[in-house]
Amino acid sequence: MISATETAKDPPAKQPRTERGRRTRQKLIDAAAVEFGEKGFHEASIIGITGRAGTALGSFYTYFDSKDEIFRSLVKELGDMVKTRAAAALEPEQSALEAERAALHEFLEFSREHKEIYRIIDESEFVDPQGYRHHYERTARRIMERLAHGVAAGDLRSDVGEVEAWAIMGMNVFLGLRFSIWAEDADPIGIADTANALLKAGISAHS
Amino acid sequence: MISATETAKDPPAKQPRTERGRRTRQKLIDAAAVEFGEKGFHEASIIGITGRAGTALGSFYTYFDSKDEIFRSLVKELGDMVKTRAAAALEPEQSALEAERAALHEFLEFSREHKEIYRIIDESEFVDPQGYRHHYERTARRIMERLAHGVAAGDLRSDVGEVEAWAIMGMNVFLGLRFSIWAEDADPIGIADTANALLKAGISAHS
Amino acid sequence: MISATETAKDPPAKQPRTERGRRTRQKLIDAAAVEFGEKGFHEASIIGITGRAGTALGSFYTYFDSKDEIFRSLVKELGDMVKTRAAAALEPEQSALEAERAALHEFLEFSREHKEIYRIIDESEFVDPQGYRHHYERTARRIMERLAHGVAAGDLRSDVGEVEAWAIMGMNVFLGLRFSIWAEDADPIGIADTANALLKAGISAHS
Amino acid sequence: MISATETAKDPPAKQPRTERGRRTRQKLIDAAAVEFGEKGFHEASIIGITGRAGTALGSFYTYFDSKDEIFRSLVKELGDMVKTRAAAALEPEQSALEAERAALHEFLEFSREHKEIYRIIDESEFVDPQGYRHHYERTARRIMERLAHGVAAGDLRSDVGEVEAWAIMGMNVFLGLRFSIWAEDADPIGIADTANALLKAGISAHS
DNA sequence: GATGAATGAGGATTCATTCAT
DNA sequence: TATGAATGAATCCTCATTCAT
Incomplete structure (x- = not known):
């Protein structure tokens, strides 16, 4: 149902062969995160990226085949982070x-540190649809695994499964959007507690 | 879930004066829904739209000032629906x-009929950021109002508020993505019931 | 052996729909002949072509999909001429x-009027290999047909065939290179007569 | 037919000082013959050459000043062969x-062994125009000298001269193109005999 | 209103060549 | 000598928008 493995073949890409090369490549990735986060994929330019990275335009193509490719690398890197x-x-x-609360809390903190992540993941829907889908499917899968543990441990209802995993992911993503990206007008711990209370016992008055 | 986005000032736009004109304009809107849904905003082209609509390229500008404008019109139209x-x-x-269950169920059905809605709303983040934000804020507000009713009626816990509204919106959006857009491998009613059980009593075994 | 037909499908191309468009397209073709003839394919630029044609850069792409395509159109046009x-x-x-003499004479005259033809046909070997081969194969075929007529009429030896056709084509091409393109230091009529004498009776003293 | 082109001033070039260097240089030349023959001058790349030669990119410039220079070296080497x-x-x-027959036959055989020669000589028209012209003029001169010998010996008509030399060169080049490069569907000896019969007595039925 | 030709700013990409190690 | 990273000039091509008919 949900694809079971990371994509088999990471494009062989132009891997740097020296330490100096590795550093230049990383500078480009970092610069791309800023550029894409700030302008979006289409408004971003290679010149903008290399300018921020402090390298020559041509150096970009020493490490990446195209604008698309660095974007994809970035999506993957953010997902890994x-x-x-x-x-x-x-x-x-x-x-x-407790695991779900910790995960949400950490995600809220992470999003505050890396505000670009939303625009980049969101835009990957158009630039790298496979990567976009992969990103959410792998995330949902991780949540499902945690839920399955909880079921096995007797913490959770035995019918908890995929639907709940996607519901939780959606909650987390939108709480991050509202309370980490658009405004930081509430304490991540409080948000995580509130969301966790919902998970624990729902919102009904007569639980 | 996805509702009308009225940008502050609706420019009066180029309104058709004749019935023939009104029909041409609608053909263009319909064609744009397909074109944008299929290709995304940036890959879509005016030629693509007029091609699908069966009109001449130049006619587009008889009814719309720009590519952005027709996109916004479309978002508005979808929102109204x-x-x-x-x-x-x-x-x-x-x-x-029950209201939340009905709302989610209806949204799941609607998304299956109008799969283009996700791509169009998602891309508005980049094309019309204000409208994008407005869209989700207003949707969250509507959910909050329903929740407030529930609190007042004694159905819901008295501390239920904005965080829960955003959490519910996130759940709904991601359940739609997973079960209406990417695959239709589960019954919307079942999904809505499962999500509603979560809202009612959480996922814990010892509620 | 030698392909029997003109290439089935001339690329549908962007045919002009108005008279004005037809004129613009022709201006571009003419300008391209000059630009390619002067600079060769790789040194030539679209800007150079549109500059000579007196049109905007973008207009080029109203009529041709690429630099390659206009080059191919040109090769074909020259071949047709x-x-x-x-x-x-x-x-x-x-x-x-007499037919061979007339054909060579005409070709020498034509080459003097259209000196760009050599560079363009020659470069098509690299830019449009199919067109290059097609050009010479169709030319050889025409010569063969003339020779076959001559055989049938009893003018020519009955064993005259493809080898002679290619030999004649080679003669003509190199005589054109030497006496039409590189220097005009001899009269085309004299050249044609001399070459025809070779065809008639060879160069041996004891024919 | 295709002979050495010595550009006026052979730049002393970067001669290797060691045996190892000499071998590396030769590997580069051989690789260039393949690369240029396969892709043509403009599509060929230094990276392609060093890749085939198994050397580092930078090493190329230890032995050659430029892409042009190695191309010219190659033309010269082929010409010498x-x-x-x-x-x-x-x-x-x-x-x-008999000399003309032997020369044509040998050329047909050589072309079959070194098919790259056509593309390389042909492309020199654009890369090294002087060398290109020089090449054919010198080849024509050599044929003229042979013809002059024949006239002196009474083998050939006394009016045989430059026109016939260029005609013969053209025949040979195009017979090579047709029967050595594009297809090997006929025996070089037979071709040479047929072409020689044309030279001996023409193609007329009543010679 | 409808048509389609004309415009040109804008950016990705290539690759020969240089240079530091 | 050998290596491969760094450089940046050069150009093709796209396409939203304007305009003449």
Whole structure:
């Protein structure tokens, strides 16, 4: 149902062969994150990227085949960062609900540090549809795995599954949009607690 | 879920004076929905739109000032449709939870009929950022109003508020993405029921 | 052996729909002949072509999809011109040898008027290999047909065929290069007579 | 037919000092023959050449000043090869016609072994126009000298001269194109015989 | 109103050549 | 000598928009 593996073949790409090359490539990726985050894919320009990176225009093509390719690299890198950050926030003995609270909290913090992530992931729907879909499917899968653990541990209702995973992901994404990107007018911990209360017992008065 | 976005000042636009003109204009709007939905804003072209509409390139500018303008018109039109549909699905005597279930169910059905809506609303983030933000803020506000009703009626916990509204909107949007746009491998009624159970009592085993 | 037909499908191309458009297109073709003849394909530029044609850069793309395409159109046009001119020079009652003399003479004259033809046909070997091959194969075929007539009429030896056709074409092309393109230091009529004497009786002293 | 083109001043070029260097240089020349023959001058790239040669990009400039220079070196090398081959095919006591037959036959064989020669010589028209012209003028001169010998020996008509030399060169080049490069569907000996019969007595039935 | 030709700013991309290691 | 990263000039092509008919 949900694709089971990371894309088999990362494009072989032009991998730098020296340390100096590796550094230049990274400068370009970082610059691209800023440029794309600020202007969006279509308004962004290679000149803008290399300008920010402090390299010559041509150097871009030493490391990337095209504007599309660096964008895709960026989407993947951001996805990896989210995954890493989320994983780091989890602790072995946590209950399923505590894990979701920690994951959301971490995501809210991460989004505040990397505001560009929303525009880049959102725009990947048009620039790199496969990467876009992959991003959300892998994220949903991670949530499902956590939920499955919770079910196995007896923390969660036994019928909890994919629908709940996508619902949780949607909650998280929109809470990030509202409280990390558009305004920081509420404490991430409070948001995470509130959302967690919803998950724990719903919103009904007579639970 | 996805509602009309009225940009502050609706420029009076070039209104057709004759019936023939009105028909030509509508043909262009319909063609634009297909073109934008299929290709996204930037890949779409005026030629593509007029080609589908069966009019000459120049005729486009008889009715619209720019590519941006027809895009915004389209967003507005789609928003109006959803608004109408959503309103029709609600019933006066419904409880707050029943209203949310009905709203989600209707949205899932609508999304299946108008798959282009996701791409168009999503892309408005880049084409008409103000409209994009406005769209979600107003939708969240509408949900908040329903929740407030529920609180007043004693159906919902008294601390339910903005965070829950955004969480619900996020759930709905992502459930639509997964189960209406990407695949129709589950029954909208079942999805709506499952999501509603989450809202009602959470996912914990010991509620 | 030698392909029997003109290429089935001339690319549909962007045909002008008005008289004005037809004129603009022709201005571009004429300008391209000069530009390509002067600079060669790779040094030539679209700006150079539109500059000579007196049109805007973008107008080029109203009529041609690419630099390659106009080049190919040109190769074809030149090939057609050669064919037309050669045909016009032939007369019904001519003997085979007289026909060859007339064809060579006409070609020498034509080459003097259209010196760009050599560079363009020659460069088509690299830009439009199919067109290049097609050009010489169709020319050889025409010569073969004339020779076959001559054989049938009893003017020529009965074993005359494809080898002789290619030999004659080669003679003509190189005589044109030497006496029409590089220098006009001899009279086309004299050249044609001399070459025709070779065809008639060879160069041996004891024929 | 295709002979060495010595551009007025052979720049001393970067001669390798060591045996290892000499070998690297030769690897580059060989690789260039393949690359240019396959892609033509403009489509060929230095990276393509060094890739085939198995050297680093930068090493190219240790041995050649530019892409043009290696191209010219290649033309010269090919020319030297043909010159050697042609000379070896001629014999002292041959009649003028026999010499032409032997020269054509040898050229047809050589072209089959070195199909790249056509593309490289042809493209020199654009890359090294002086060399191109020089090449054919010198080849024509060589044929003229052979013809002059034949006239002196009484083998050939006394009015045979430059026109016939260019005609013969053209025949040979186009027979090579047709029967060595494009297809090998006929025996070089047969071709040479047929062409020689034309030279000997023409194509007329009543010679 | 309808038509389609004309316009030109704007940007991605290539690749020969230079240079630091 | 060998290596491969860095450079940037050069140009093709797109397409929204304007305009003449």
